[in-house]
Amino acid sequence: xxxxxxxxxxxxxxxALALLNFFLADARDGLGPFLDGFLATHxxxxxxLGIVATLGGVLGLIxxxxxxxxxxxxxxxxxxxxxxxxxxxxxxxxxxASPGNASVFGGQSxxxxxxxxxxxxLMGLTLGLVGESAFxxxxxxxxxxxxxxxxxxxxxxxxxxxLWGLNGVIGLMLITALAAIMATLAIRPDDIDNDVxxxxxxxxxxxxxxxxxxxxxxxxxxxxxxxxVLVNSRGLVLLALTLLVFHFGNAPMSxxxxxxxxxxxxxxxxxxxxxxxxxxxxxISMALxxxxxxxxxxxxxxxxxxxxxxxxxxxxxxxxxxxxxxxPVQFLDGVGAGLIGIATPIAAERILxxxxxxxxxxxxxxxxxxxGASLSNVVAxxxxxxxxxxxxxxxxxxxxxxxxxxFMLGREAIAPRASAxxxxxxxxT
Numbered sequence: 001x002x003x004x005x006x007x008x009x010x011x012x013x014x015x016a017l018a019l020l021n022f023f024l025a026d027a028r029d030g031l032g033p034f035l036d037g038f039l040a041t042h043x044x045x046x047x048x049l050g051i052v053a054t055l056g057g058v059l060g061l062i063x064x065x066x067x068x069x070x071x072x073x074x075x076x077x078x079x080x081x082x083x084x085x086x087x088x089x090x091x092x093x094x095x096x097a098s099p100g101n102a103s104v105f106g107g108q109s110x111x112x113x114x115x116x117x118x119x120x121x122l123m124g125l126t127l128g129l130v131g132e133s134a135f136x137x138x139x140x141x142x143x144x145x146x147x148x149x150x151x152x153x154x155x156x157x158x159x160x161x162x163l164w165g166l167n168g169v170i171g172l173m174l175i176t177a178l179a180a181i182m183a184t185l186a187i188r189p190d191d192i193d194n195d196v197x198x199x200x201x202x203x204x205x206x207x208x209x210x211x212x213x214x215x216x217x218x219x220x221x222x223x224x225x226x227x228x229v230l231v232n233s234r235g236l237v238l239l240a241l242t243l244l245v246f247h248f249g250n251a252p253m254s255x256x257x258x259x260x261x262x263x264x265x266x267x268x269x270x271x272x273x274x275x276x277x278x279x280x281x282x283x284i285s286m287a288l289x290x291x292x293x294x295x296x297x298x299x300x301x302x303x304x305x306x307x308x309x310x311x312x313x314x315x316x317x318x319x320x321x322x323x324x325x326x327x328p329v330q331f332l333d334g335v336g337a338g339l340i341g342i343a344t345p346i347a348a349e350r351i352l353x354x355x356x357x358x359x360x361x362x363x364x365x366x367x368x369x370x371x372g373a374s375l376s377n378v379v380a381x382x383x384x385x386x387x388x389x390x391x392x393x394x395x396x397x398x399x400x401x402x403x404x405x406x407f408m409l410g411r412e413a414i415a416p417r418a419s420a421x422x423x424x425x426x427x428x429t
Contacts, residue, residue: 012186012187012188013129013186013187013188013191014129014130015186016183016184016186016187017125017126017129017138017142017183017187018141018145019145019179019183019186020081020122020180020183020184020187021122021141021142021143021145021146021149022145022146022148022149022152022183023149023176023177023179023180023183024081024085024118024122024146024149024180024183025145025146025147025148025149025150025152025153026149026150026153026172026173026176028084028085028088028115028118028180035095035108038096038099039052039099039104040258040259040262040263041262041263042099044104045381045385046256046259046380046381046384046385047378047381047382047384047385048381049255049259049377049381050252050377050378050379050380050381050382051377051378051381052104052105052108053108053252053255053374053377054374054375054377054378055105055108055109055112056108056109056111056112056374057112057370057371057373057374057377058374059109059112059113060112060113060115060116060370060374061116061366061367061368061370061371061374062367063112063113063114063116063117064116064119064120064363064364064366064367064370065360065363065364065367066363067080067116067117067120067121067363068120068359068360068361068362068363068364068366069359069360069363070117071117071120071121071124071197071198071359071360071363072124072197072198072356072357072358072359072360073198075192075194077121077124077125077128077192077194077197078125078184078185078187078189080117080118080121081117081118081121081122081125081180081184082181082184082185083114084114084115084117084118084121085118085177085180085181085184086177086181087110087111087114088110088111088114088115089173089174089177091106091107091108091110091111092107092111092173093170093173094106094107095107095108096166096169096170116366119362119363119366120359120360120362120363120366122142123139123345123358123359123362124197124198124358124359125187125192125197126138126139126142127196127197127199127349127358128192128193128194128196128197129187129191129192129193131193131196132196132349132353135346135349136291136294136346136418137291139342139345139346140287140288140290140291140342141287143283143286143287143290143338143341143342144284144287144288147280147281147283147284147287147334147338148284150276150277150280150283151277151280151281151284153172153176154273154276154277154280155273155277156172157169157172157273158270158273158274158277160172161270162270195356197358197359198356198357198358198359199349199352199353199354199355199356199357199358199359199361230357230360230361230364233351233352233361234410234413235347235351235410235413235414235416236348236351236352236361236364236365238406238407238409238410238413238414239344239347239348239351239365239414240364240365240367240368240369241368241406242303242307242403242406242407242410242414243340243344243365243368243369243372243403244368244369244371244372245372245399245400245402245403245406246306246307246310246336246340246369246372246400246403247369247370247372247373247376248372248373248375248376248379248396248399249310249314249376249396249397249398249399249400249403250310250333250336250337250373250396250400251372251373251374251376251377252376252377252379252380252392252396253310253313253314253317253329253333253393253396253397254275254276254279254330254333255377255380256380256384256389256392256393257275257317257326257329257330257389258271258272258275258276259389260389261275261323261326274326275326275330276330278326278327278330278331278333278334279330279331279333279334279337279338280334281334282330282331282332282333282334282335282338283334283337283338283341284334285334285338286334286335286338286339286342287338287342290302290338290339290342290343293305293339294343294346298415298417299343299346299347299350299415299416299417299418300411300412300414300415302339302342302343302415303339303340303343303347303407303411303414303415304404304407304408304411305335305339306335306336306337306338306339306340306343307336307340307400307403307404307407308400308404309332309333309335309336309339310332310336310397310399310400310403311397311398311400311401312332312397313328313329313332313333313336313397314393314394314395314396314397314398314400315394315397316328316329316332317329317390317393317397318390318391318393318394318397319390321390336400343415344362344365345362347414347415347416348361348362348365349362350415350416350418351413351414351416376396379395379396380392380396383395383396
């Protein structure tokens with residue numbers, strides 16, 4: 001068992017973590033946002049694409065809590081990133097080479113299952129590297145590098161498709177996957193504290209003050225709480241339900257916009273690069289702004305801002321059918337999804353601090369929000385078939401009002417204030 005303090009954390013591991021987040025932006029999702037635009041131009045209907053996304057979502061939500069428990073128990077955090085990255089990109093190459101039923105349904109199913117481990121593994125790795133006091137700031141840094149990597153990747157895809165077509169996309173996938181694997185291997189295993197990584201830091205810190213022999217701290221650490229702590233935590237349950245409703249509204253929006261304009265313009269990769277790039281640039285801004293917002297106004301205020309962005313986004317998308325609407329619509333995607341992505345693991349860590357169940361708890365939250373995202377894809381496809389893209393935008397944007405109401409009812413439990421040790425300045429290089 002490792003016993004690494006923040007002060008002993010090597011600069012190499014932090015640089016490697018930044019590079020991992022940068023390249024993982026492209027390597028963790030395979031085709032990611034390009035899938036719908038690519039398949040839409042190959043004759044796949046919105047309803048069928050919704051079924052594909054729902055199938056992947058269901059498989060992913062089944063796998064996520066299981067992988068969260070695996071991340072909590074496993075000392076091999078790096079391996080739990082390397083293996084999924086390899087398999088996800090293999091599935092994406094299969095789909096590009098032969099976009100038939102077997103490759104699309106089979107490849108996306110495999111992507112959903114193995115990709116479900118990457119999120120909990122990355123959060124556990126981050127917490128184990130920097131500890132509780134620096135976790136909030138480091139999550140924002142992770143998101144900054146992740147979204148910066150996304151923008152860089154989208155720009156490269158845009159250029160590569162002009163210069164080399166589909167071969168350029170394939171080459172970029174291979175390069176980013178290899179770079180993500182190398183960055184993961186560059187993180188020093190001795191810098192990862194596996195007790196801290198699973199959320200036992202609070203108990204360890206309490207016991208370390210009473211211990212005479214500091215070499216026995218890990219042996220004296222309390223055992224993890226039972227899994228019942230997850231369902232008995234009102235804050236965790238309300239957080240999961242709020243995110244379920246939010247992602248039911250938010251999940252299909254960018255997909256629908258990419259489908260719509262890819263068909264209109266006939267350029268799926270370039271159109272999706274622009275649509276996604278705008279939201280990623282917005283997310284970079286949110287990643288830079290989030291630590292200030294959390295420190296100045298509190299975590300609850302960040303949730304409220306994020307939840308308010310989606311109804312406005314749906315109203316604009318539903319009212320303005322021109323391509324120019326993607327700029328405000330996707331900027332608001334960055335505000336909503338960007339801030340939610342930062343606030344969620346911070347809230348889960350605060351709720352579960354000291355239980356030793358952080359990763360499985362975060363995995364459970366991701367599972368519940370995945371239910372909302374998965375169900376929304378079929379509903380969005382049905383709405384689009386019945387009333388066009390505009391109807392789907394209005395309905396899914398309006399759903400977020402219910403998420404906002406639910407959050408306001410349980411805001412103190414969902415977004416608790418940081419304890420004293422969480423207010424410490426992070427010692428990061």
